Amino acid sequence: MGRLHATLFIIFLVFPFYLCSSLASVIATMRDLGKRGKLETEAGQCLNKSLVIKQLDVTQEDSVKKCLEEIPDQKVDILVNNAGIGQVGPIESISMEDAKKVFETNFFAVMRLIKMVLPAMKKRGSGHIVVISSVLGLQGIQVDFHSSPIPGFCESLAVQLLKFNIFISLIEPGPVNTEFEMKLMEEVSRSDFPGTDPETVRYFKELYLPSAHEIFVTLGQTPDAVAKATVKVIGMDQPVFRKQTNPLYTPLTALKYADNTGNLSVRTFYNLQFNYGSIFHFSLNLLRCITCNCFRRRVMPV
Numbered sequence: 001m002g003r004l005h006a007t008l009f010i011i012f013l014v015f016p017f018y019l020c021s022s023l024a025s026v027i028a029t030m031r032d033l034g035k036r037g038k039l040e041t042e043a044g045q046c047l048n049k050s051l052v053i054k055q056l057d058v059t060q061e062d063s064v065k066k067c068l069e070e071i072p073d074q075k076v077d078i079l080v081n082n083a084g085i086g087q088v089g090p091i092e093s094i095s096m097e098d099a100k101k102v103f104e105t106n107f108f109a110v111m112r113l114i115k116m117v118l119p120a121m122k123k124r125g126s127g128h129i130v131v132i133s134s135v136l137g138l139q140g141i142q143v144d145f146h147s148s149p150i151p152g153f154c155e156s157l158a159v160q161l162l163k164f165n166i167f168i169s170l171i172e173p174g175p176v177n178t179e180f181e182m183k184l185m186e187e188v189s190r191s192d193f194p195g196t197d198p199e200t201v202r203y204f205k206e207l208y209l210p211s212a213h214e215i216f217v218t219l220g221q222t223p224d225a226v227a228k229a230t231v232k233v234i235g236m237d238q239p240v241f242r243k244q245t246n247p248l249y250t251p252l253t254a255l256k257y258a259d260n261t262g263n264l265s266v267r268t269f270y271n272l273q274f275n276y277g278s279i280f281h282f283s284l285n286l287l288r289c290i291t292c293n294c295f296r297r298r299v300m301p302v
């Protein structure tokens with residue numbers, strides 16, 4: 001079992017119940033304890049034994065401190081950062097205030113949590129920090145910046161922390177069928193994109209949104225698949241730095257690595273979106289068929 005005997009501190013997730021049977025102690029957190037019912041049911045016998053649920057708002061310094069202080073000896077062997085919010089829209093329509101809120105949760109909160117657990121990890125000479133990022137941090141096929149600074153930040157930190165036998169792992173899902181996308185699409189459907197020219201709004205509504213929907217339907221994973229991939233990484237003796245959870249995305253990310261000028265991926269995505277829409281749709285349909293998803297229905301979050 002190796003690394004799977006540990007105290008795990010986790011920022012709300014679908015995976016506490018995958019972990020609680022194999023870890024000594026899982027602390028699952030959420031900002032609104034009113035939502036804990038489903039997790040309690042799933043946790044079953046683990047609840048209040050190997051799995052404890054605590055309140056935590058990752059954007060609030062006091063909340064993080066309080067939560068950590070309640071952990072015996074503040075001993076966190078594995079930290080999983082999963083909390084995230086999204087923002088999608090033409091850039092002209094996104095206020096700086098809203099953009100800062102996204103970074104407050106998706107970047108600064110990750111930094112805050114890491115800062116707080118690192119000193120003890122360094123003293124012990126061991127630890128594992130897992131960040132649920134996004135494959136979109138690797139390839140920008142969508143107008144989406146929800147995890148963009150994370151990969152660079154984590155990569156530089158990974159180098160420094162190896163000296164202390166602390167590992168960082170980036171879990172990079174493609175589209176995952178959770179409430180995340182539904183919340184974003186709901187917000188988008190209510191917005192009239194102030195400050196955006198009509199051509200961009202038209203492109204966004206008629207081209208981008210339907211393509212995004214099609215990508216989710218065709219390539220979207222279940223949260224379970226992402227959770228299982230994450231648990232596998234946590235169980236490794238030498239955890240990998242990067243784990244893309246969706247093999248269907250490999251050809252797209254390969255474009256990025258194949259040409260270090262970036263032109264190959266930028267031009268390919270541009271052409272797929274604006275010039276060769278039919279090839280894009282055909283490719284997705286082909287993918288759907290060869291992965292036996294022809295008759296697949298959209299996986300809806302419960």
Ligand SMILES: NC(=O)c1ccc[n+]([C@@H]2O[C@H](COP(=O)([O-])OP(=O)(O)OC[C@H]3O[C@@H](n4cnc5c(N)ncnc54)[C@H](OP(=O)(O)O)[C@@H]3O)[C@@H](O)[C@H]2O)c1
Nearest residue numbers: 031057058059082083084133134173174175176178179180
């Ligand atoms: N879904 C995708 O397509 C996709 C793709 C790539 C990466 N990701 C990443 O995967 C992670 C999980 O996303 P998901 O798809 O499971 O979305 P989700 O269902 O919306 O879950 C995100 C969770 O983060 C919590 N959260 C937000 N702000 C918080 C805060 N300040 N403090 C504590 N918790 C907070 C939310 O709590 P509330 O319920 O209280 O709002 C929610 O439970 C995110 O980091 C996201 O960026 C998602």
